Amino acid sequence: MSAEQQVDLVVIGLGPGGEHLATEAARAGMRVVGVDERLVGGECPYYGCIPSKMMIRAANPLAEAHRVAALAGSATTAPDFSVVARRIREEATDDWDDTVAVERLEKAGVVFVRGHGRLAGDGVVEVGGTRYVASVGVVLNTGTAPATPPVDGLADTPFWTNREALRATEAPRSLVVMGGGAIGAELAQAFSRFGTRVSLVEAAPRILALEEPEASVVVAKAFAGEGIQVLAGAKVGRVAHADGRFAVTVTDGDGTALELGADRLLVAAGRRPNLADVGLDTVGLDPAARSVDVDERMRAGERLWAIGDITGKGAFTHLSMYQAGIALRDLTGADGPWASYHAVPRVTYTDPEVGAVGMTEQQARDAGVDVRTGSTALGTSSRGWIHGPGGEGVVKLVEDRAAGHLVGATSVGPTGGEVLSMLATAVHAKVPTAVLREQVLAYPTFHRAVGTALADLDA
Ligand SMILES: Cc1cc2nc3c(=O)[nH]c(=O)nc-3n(C[C@H](O)[C@H](O)[C@H](O)COP(=O)(O)OP(=O)(O)OC[C@H]3O[C@@H](n4cnc5c(N)ncnc54)[C@H](O)[C@@H]3O)c2cc1C
Ligand SMILES: NC(=O)c1ccc[n+]([C@@H]2O[C@H](COP(=O)([O-])OP(=O)(O)OC[C@H]3O[C@@H](n4cnc5c(N)ncnc54)[C@H](O)[C@@H]3O)[C@@H](O)[C@H]2O)c1
Numbered sequence: 001m002s003a004e005q006q007v008d009l010v011v012i013g014l015g016p017g018g019e020h021l022a023t024e025a026a027r028a029g030m031r032v033v034g035v036d037e038r039l040v041g042g043e044c045p046y047y048g049c050i051p052s053k054m055m056i057r058a059a060n061p062l063a064e065a066h067r068v069a070a071l072a073g074s075a076t077t078a079p080d081f082s083v084v085a086r087r088i089r090e091e092a093t094d095d096w097d098d099t100v101a102v103e104r105l106e107k108a109g110v111v112f113v114r115g116h117g118r119l120a121g122d123g124v125v126e127v128g129g130t131r132y133v134a135s136v137g138v139v140l141n142t143g144t145a146p147a148t149p150p151v152d153g154l155a156d157t158p159f160w161t162n163r164e165a166l167r168a169t170e171a172p173r174s175l176v177v178m179g180g181g182a183i184g185a186e187l188a189q190a191f192s193r194f195g196t197r198v199s200l201v202e203a204a205p206r207i208l209a210l211e212e213p214e215a216s217v218v219v220a221k222a223f224a225g226e227g228i229q230v231l232a233g234a235k236v237g238r239v240a241h242a243d244g245r246f247a248v249t250v251t252d253g254d255g256t257a258l259e260l261g262a263d264r265l266l267v268a269a270g271r272r273p274n275l276a277d278v279g280l281d282t283v284g285l286d287p288a289a290r291s292v293d294v295d296e297r298m299r300a301g302e303r304l305w306a307i308g309d310i311t312g313k314g315a316f317t318h319l320s321m322y323q324a325g326i327a328l329r330d331l332t333g334a335d336g337p338w339a340s341y342h343a344v345p346r347v348t349y350t351d352p353e354v355g356a357v358g359m360t361e362q363q364a365r366d367a368g369v370d371v372r373t374g375s376t377a378l379g380t381s382s383r384g385w386i387h388g389p390g391g392e393g394v395v396k397l398v399e400d401r402a403a404g405h406l407v408g409a410t411s412v413g414p415t416g417g418e419v420l421s422m423l424a425t426a427v428h429a430k431v432p433t434a435v436l437r438e439q440v441l442a443y444p445t446f447h448r449a450v451g452t453a454l455a456d457l458d459a
Helices: 018-025 043-047 048-069 079-093 097-105 182-193 212-224 317-331 361-365 381-387 416-428 433-438 449-456
Strands: 001-013 032-036 111-114 117-119 124-129 130-140 142-144 174-179 197-201 231-232 237-243 243-253 257-262 264-267 270-272 299-301 304-306 345-348 353-358 371-377 392-400 405-413
Touching: 001 237, 018 032, 018 097, 018 130, 032 124, 043 270, 048 079, 048 182, 097 243, 111 317, 124 317, 130 317, 174 243, 174 257, 182 197, 182 212, 182 264, 182 345, 197 243, 197 257, 197 361, 212 231, 212 353, 212 392, 212 405, 237 449, 243 264, 304 317, 345 416, 353 416, 361 392, 361 405, 371 449, 392 449, 405 416, 405 433, 405 449, 416 433, 416 449
Parallel strands: 001 032, 001 130, 032 111, 130 304, 174 197, 174 264, 197 231
Antiparallel strands: 117 124, 124 130, 142 270, 237 243, 243 257, 299 304, 345 353, 353 405, 371 392, 392 405
């Protein structure tokens, strides 16, 4: 017989959104139970955004040093991966220990339970032997885990996912990366800059396939220039591991069969939602679903809210936090504004960075928008030209011609994610393109290229 406790709210999964929501709900006076089976904070602080961006921050000066020859004489580097590995272990993750995060949660008034949470009917959660009955309800924030693609031999090998790659203590001599999405592209370049020989194998016809084709071209060219072997449109036939070496059999985009040998294999081929074992069937939802349907208030059912990657609206920390704020307002009886996804920004932190917001041209066309596009190569702008090596990029705008405002934009360049900010505001606030054109843009900034792309809309 399990113990039963009456509470106000149970949060299953404490990713970035769940942690925030549990903390704020407790501060608002609710009796909150927060449940996580792994680390409080989720993927982002321990195996995702933070350690990966720390690795990228360490890798980028090494690449800048190579650019000194073209700009200022000479510089030599002696890459030492252990420095950033130590920084990730000590500063970012506390050696993958969440004691501080748990204390912060408890100080805010949340009762933390380490364990696997499972719904057991409307407003009811079971963890171990305890049944929590929540008067307000339950928030699901269970996130995702790395997916293992069905490749012959793969499951029997000691391949890396992002979790092992971000715990690495040294850069391997050679690495095959399977998957050229955000994770694969970011980590391929970071390791390469530490001296690892990298092959990046992508099944889709281009890397960063979710972004504008122009962005993929710029990044693929930068990768090739740095010596990263990019195989797009490629199929991995088989993976084997013997004597500490991986053998990856690949058919490339031209149909040529290759065998890639490497010390390590990183699988970054997408994610699977942690939904299979959370009791969705007990509340009338499909346990085999890849995402949980939510309304604009993040409601997924009777006294049930879902936030974060599992909602299928975009796998980003800022989205998980945004949705947490909305669910919190709803469950505390506050007003909207409720969720809108027309201007979700995203940045892939390769060099050049790929910033994007809203719809790509293809997405807009598929949505029936009367599309007009404008673009410009960053290298032809004053600032791109001054910057020289590493100054490549592109700004692309997608306008709803009939409405007269942007519905999507991409900015690739050394500061692509920062240039994105003005474009994200334009898409978010539906600023008329005519008004954007009137804006004075400082000379010679990277974002001044937005003016050239705006002019190109008319061309
Ligand atoms: C390598 C990498 C780099 C990334 N970089 C960025 C970036 O730069 N910017 C960005 O915005 N996003 C980035 N992301 C994505 C980002 O990490 C996620 O979108 C973010 O963590 C939000 O996820 P979430 O809130 O859905 O939950 P998650 O972070 O996935 O956390 C879910 C939590 O739920 C727990 N859990 C799951 N099931 C149960 C259960 N039944 N019971 C109890 N606990 C459970 C898990 O243990 C976990 O702690 C990156 C991801 C990766 C992997
Ligand atoms: N900077 C950021 O914001 C950031 C960084 C990393 C991750 N993320 C988030 O994490 C999520 C997961 O990232 P991801 O890169 O794993 O997923 P993804 O879905 O973006 O990319 C996975 C890639 O792997 C490819 N692939 C699948 N099976 C393959 C196979 N057998 N062989 C070769 N390629 C194969 C797919 O075609 C796809 O391009 C993303 O949706 C993203 O939102 C965000």
